[in-house]
């Protein structure tokens with residue numbers, strides 16, 4: 001029996017969600033199931049081609065709903081979980097008892113653990129550390145920006161590797177998450193040097209953002225469109241500008257042009273819902289962090305959108 005797990009790619013919670021779903025499936029559904037893993041990215045004009053659902057059973061975790069009859073399992077906690085109203089209605093009509101959505105969860109990993117325990121008798125105790133860290137990392141529950149930027153814990157180091165390594169290591173790391181501790185994974189000879197190199201680049205990115213970012217009326221803005229940075233640690237802006245409430249940035253990630261819109265986890269009750277704001281431009285996310293993806297090379301359009309969002313957040 002072949003179980004195909006589609007998960008939010010380049011994301012610690014997405015990876016832990018894939019790991020815990022596989023662990024649950026082997027514990028409660030089919031002990032001899034073989035897994036295959038496929039990461040999914042948010043893109044402009046998101047599609048779920050039929051080839052994605054090539055398993056005997058197919059699951060999506062920590063990613064949008066796909067209205068495809070071959071989708072057997074679905075777990076998500078993003079506010080923007082549906083591509084269309086039609087998809088939302090299809091989810092509402094679903095009677096499989098295997099598709100679940102709850103945007104109040106900080107991590108999809110915790111969500112899967114709770115549902116699998118309550119409805120399917122799953123024992124998640126072996127996954128307690130993963131659940132704990134997915135909740136901290138996806139929920140951005142760090143004491144301060146300094147901790148978030150300096151990454152003392154193994155889970156934080158692994159997050160950097162999963163999000164930013166040149167070669168995508170998520171499908172390699174996911175099977176390790178159920179076999180080894182986070183400390184053991186980070187110290188592996190095929191992971192530690194990757195982290196060390198990324199950490200050096202992380203420190204360099206702090207200097208680039210330091211030079212380019214401005215904080216005006218609580219909104220930190222910077223444009224990385226002409227740099228080769230395809231991502232950055234989202235707490236750097238608040239490390240550099242502790243009194244900033246929001247961040248808006250533009251970057252060129254090659255396959256997409258991305259506008260990131262975030263709020264400081266240390267700011268009390270920011271008044272704007274960033275998922276709702278991003279949805280107006282075809283993006284999405286959570287209340288406190290969102291993003292918009294445009295096509296490759298659409299930097300001017302992205303800059304225009306970013307300036308509109310900055311103006312709105314400054315009010």
Ligand SMILES: [Mn+2]
Pocket residue numbers: 008013014062077106107108138
């Ligand atoms: Mn998540």
